[in-house]
Amino acid sequence: MPLGERTGDKSESRYCGVEIDFSDDMPRVLDFNLYSAGFDFVLAPLMDPSYRPSLVQKDSFGSGALPFAGSDLVLSPSQWSSHVVGKISSWIDLDSEDETIRIDSETTLKQEIAWASHLSLQACLLPTPKGTSCANYARCVNQILQGLNNMQLWLRIPLVKPDDDSMDAKAVTSGDSWETWNSFRLLCEHNSQLSVALDIMSTLPSANSIGRWFGESVRAAIVNTDCFLTNSRGNPSLCKRHQRLITGFFNHSIQIIISGKSVHPKASLDANASQDSIVADSQRHPLRPYLDYVGHLYQRMDPLPEQERFELGYRDFLQSPLQPLMDNLEAQTYETFEKDAVKYIQYQRAVSKALLDRVSDEEATAKAVVLMVVGAGRGPLVRASLQAAEETGRKLRVYAVEKNPNAVVTLHALIKLEGWEDTVTIVSSDMRHWNAPEKADVLVSELLGSFGDNELSPECLDGAQRFLKEDGISIPSSYTSFLQPVTASKLYNDVKAHKDLVHFETAYVVKIHNVARLAPCQSVFSFTHPKKSDKESNQRYKKLQFIIPNDTGSAMVHGFAGYFDATLYKDVHLGIEPSTATPNMFSWFAIFFPLRTPICVNPGSTLEVHFWRCCGSTKVWYEWCVASPSPSPIHNSNGRSYWVGL
Template sequence: RSNHNVSQVSEGVLSRDENHTEDTPTQHALSPYLDYMAYLYQRMDPLPEQERFEINYRDFLQSPLQPLMDNLEAQTYETFEKDTVKYTQYQRAIAKALVDKVSDDEVSTTRTVLMVVGAGRGPLVRASLQAAEETGRMLKVYAVEKNPNAVITLHSLIKLEGWESMVTIISSDMRCWDAPEKADILVSELLGSFGDNELSPECLDGAQRFLKPDGISIPSSYTSFIQPVTASKLHNDIKAHKDIAHFETAYVVKLHRVARLAPPQEVFSFAHPNFSPKATNQRYTKLQFELPQDTGSCLVHGFAGYFDAVLYKDVHLGIEPNTCTPNMFSWFPIFFPLRKPIYVPSESPIEVHFWRCCGATKVWYEWALVAPSPSPIHNSNGR
């Protein structure tokens, strides 16, 4: 903030004054206003650490991670691991599940089998062991991870911490691991900014084979949300690519210069485990947004997306603006753009349709506006 030397700017204004001489600068008529703005600016509280970290990401479009298809880099894990709030929520959820699974009378005779699927470099293994210690429950942990680089770090961690007798590392994709026994608790964090967009449903469908029929999944459910937004900066950045493809994909972005036009609404929900033989991960939702009367007419450039996850019972975690977990920075919102900005006359509802489509080898979203005027279906057939 000390770099913002406002008085220099005011001198620049003065130098254009006809009466100005080097020795006796005169005050510009607006100078007191400028000084007062500088005074207010200098008295502002410093930005909290989280906002200082996020400032460079404001309105910066990023491709969502695809941790199933790609192996994450060490630096990405390192960033995850700094988000202590996320792991505290997991630890609270695991502690509650352990207490529900093993009564106080059974603590010395019962060992709970807990599997962390998608263990990364081990922070959820640590949270699980801490929950066990906190509740006095005995734990046997399997840490399943398909990224060979993360598995190497995981081995070092287990050795360093002396957890060898409690933790078994499995270097495998959870969807094809042949587990030697069934789990009481399945812990995962495969969530994207839109909940299911990193394919948590598909991975957990593959993993629930080795969860006991009365077993607990943490998270137990998650829901995505969207709301219409005016976001001309994001629209122009996408348009600069001069192709349709960039308008037919979603972006992770720290939303800043956007106007949120209506409260977020639920899009898709998933619950785990789901042993129903008819279960499908395809989804379709139609939503209507009523804009507040004082909004007047506006342009819609797309939809901001969020998620909320129930980890266990009343312990949740998420980024949906009305219920978001404070001080958690692992996820920025997602943005689904519209090819053309849509003009919304005052008091006209916005109707949008969203699909989650599943093919043999891929999962994709399609979206289309129906009212106040129709748009093409975006990302038709996941092209």
């Protein structure tokens, strides 16, 4: 039964499993662990652990039946597939020096996977690679993956990394189990059916080191009873760091599996005595107290905020960025964005401050400020501006310039409804071509994309600046894009699934969730309005150098998460750069720039990245590359894959 209910959260991490020993009586196994004890699934060996193909062949192989854990008929198909994760024989060692062991291991692995496929299990757990080398194991698993249907293979990896701060890079990395995973998955070419089950130990590595795993494809965390402390009542509990880790797993859809022997026998007895006296001691599941504790951690989590719940379905889902200049937005899109109250409050604050600066209290009744909303859409910025005028007691003459004729229809209706006819003039035109009847004191626009300039705000405002007074004010007055390198295995695999170059050279809007942020953000491109000079180009070039913290260990960079921050006016800003993000604003997700080939970075090393903003006569595009530690191809040359139309 699930650990608990969390409104809106349908993640897999509600289900908790238990690792068990080999048994050929699977119905009893399910009775005991699931129906009595309350676990949701078992991690169960599929084959008698004493089986070795090379020994069998010396005897007569009479019946021809392999020593599996019961026939397929002992459970129903849905029991097999929902309640059993297959545990591949842990003795197998495909990289043994001993050829017999190697060949026995390969034979057994293939037999067990074939059996698990026959049973339609959802996943099998592959034992941890035993030595430093795993190439033959990976070769065999890779062969299996080529022909596998839906089953997931979870490679068991202990969560260990020596926290050696010495500068000897070899010593630091040699004991890092992430390296084993990384080799294995590179050899298997990032296969999306290959993922990780982390073995949690009583000692945890550094937070940065653990953080890497949240960008990897981790499906399960196997928590050994050794990890648990004993609380004052003799019950198992976890220390704060372990608690935070488990909560992190819940938040990243990683399932918990309890493993090991009960080391809290008193707890079992207590629980038994107090709660469930009907069940005899001998039948009481020894790991039930651990399950109860994990359930307690689950139920103790804060409920998801409404906005987060709304955005759950967008997590790590790649969307193509809008092209609001080339395409006209749809009503639904306006509807969504207009709901973002926080954004319009910031605009209203910025306009208020600008009006107060522009018109002194003495002039307030006499002087009307000419304010133009360029890209007025269905009117939210017109409303915010009028509210600012009311708030500050300033007079406005507003022009609402909008190129989308469909939005203009709504604008007309709005103005009539609100009785703004005397104040607001609607202009159905592209701001780049409109001949304004007078010049503006204040230009208000919201043309920003997730990466700031990526919806061509600079080019549009270049056009609008023609009708801004010399000393006029642009709101926003500037904006800057930001980038940081991320591990984002899921995003990478989704891009790769398209099997073409175009998708690897496209930036995506995405609510990033299962990612590891490998270094703090750095600023990329800045634009200031109004421009000092007409000749100032909108092309940009920036070299960025990110330093990977020493205690992270090596990590994989699948691409870059991008954000923006905009200064609307003076101290009023608005943005999504994580360290300064405007709270509760939901109009923008991050942007993701993928790398065609993920790049492995070492602890303490510098990741040098180059980004270009290029402008042609009909389009604007980005190019990007990694220059160090090893150069990547230049992505999106000439905007061949991804561009924004002018």
